[in-house]
Amino acid sequence: MLEDVYQTFSDPDGNFIEQFQTTGFDARFFELYLYAYFSRSGYEVDRSHPKPDFLVKRQTKAIAVEATTVNPSTSGAVAKFGKRISRLREEGRLSYQQNELPIRFGSALLSKLKHRYWELPQCTGLPFVIAIEAFHDKEALQFSDNSLASYLYGLRDSSYWTDEGDLIFKSEKVSTHTIGEKTIPSGFFHQPNTESVSAVLFTNSGTSAKFSRMGYQSGYANATLNLKRSGSAYDFDPNAMDPTLFAYDLDDPPFVEYWGQGLVILHNPNAVHPLPPDFFDHSVQWRFAAGDAVPYIPGWHAYRSETLISWVGELKERLPRVLLPHGPQAVGSVDKRRFHTLCPNLPGRIEESGEEDGWFADQSDAFLGLIVKSNRGVKWKCFVFARNEYFNFYPIAHKSGYRMRILATQAVQHKIMELLFRPQRIFPQFGRTGQATTSPPTPRTKTNKHP
DSSP, X not given: OHHHHHTTOXXXXXXXXXXXXXXXXHHHHHHHHHHHHHHHTTOEEEOOSSSSSEEEEETTEEEEEEEEEEOOOOSHXXXXXXXXXXXXXXXXXXXXXXXXXXXXXXXXHHHHHTTOGGGSXXXXXXXXXXXXXXXXXXXXXXXXXXXXXXXXXXXXXXXXXXXXXXXXXXXXXXXXXXXXXXXXXXXXGGSXXXXXXXXXXXXXXXXXXXXHHHHHTTTTTTTTEEEEEEEEEOOOOTTOOSOEEEEEETTSOSSOOXXXXXXXXXXXXXXXXXXXXXXXXXXXXXXXXXXXXXXXXXXXXXXXXXXXEEEOTHHHHHSOGGGSOOOXXXXXXXXXXXXXXXXOOOOXXXXXXXXXXXXXXXXXXXXXXXXXXXXXXXXXXXXXXXXXXXXXXXXXXXXXXXXXXXXXHHHHHHHXXXXXXXXXOBOOOBOTTOOBOSSOOOOOSXXXXXX
């Protein structure tokens, strides 16, 4: 999947491969992840300038994005007093989240602030976003965005139960963060000269595990690998103090994973050029209002996760699919409005072939089904839709000539159910030449350029 994304990745600095293969692996990997998200999620990406890393456009809105990473410290108070995450006990982890982690984030953000990217001609008048991910410790990706949000807004959340069992949250102001003899002010967005930063983009998902999962659901290595994912996710119960523990097998995924799943956008309330609130798809949005910072979570969101990748070789192909573990599946009818919300642009040949007469989807919205009543005689056609590499639905299978509607209905439902018993959820439609294809790309063993 890395190779697939890299085929259209431009390198204005000319040193991407060198740094990817040597001292800049984490930073360059994060950069490639951001490019995967932008390029595969409907954005126009401009990398013709050495700085900033990305100029990104969506319809009429454009922004500038500069990426940075939190790296191991080799000098100063953080290097002297910093803790290894694996050696921390419970009280030590709390102090780490409240002090050391904000200081590490602050160092990386303030370094980028000194470059004043927003003054570059190509950035003039655009919202400016700093994208950040923490790689300073093997366990750094275990932490969510809470420490970063606390530092950016100068707030710390606490919670308590009422006598009736309701959960109440409250925020208190934080003035400083301290480690050893080093103390920094909290509230990055309220400090001088930060008004030119429109938002901070955070993720702990710009990793090889993400590329592995996205590649697996795109059809790579389905016959020889097995992937299992587990972790903790947001619980939408308003009285839930703790996250939900989850685990699933990617041969039976509960949803289609997007490149943006795991992104968190933290908006600057004092920004000169505010970031459009709906610019980043599939991401959590932190906004500051009425003296408090509140995250808006649009859907399923993992705080942290681990992906176990196992090679099973030819044994997997020899096992009957019915013997592999699968959870309950269902393919039911949906209303026309929902179908067309998920699939807004039907190919002309389908629209012209007859009248829509039934709409279907599975529980995870991985596949769609459509029944069409023919204009020529009383016959029905059925179509099955899946997502291409840009997550847009297109027809991957169809059959016509059914003399009874119930037969077409059963055919489309059985086809979707058959697809659900396979791990692939993304069916790439366009190759590097731009020509359409209805089958997944064959993994390449040799390419012209590689990371």
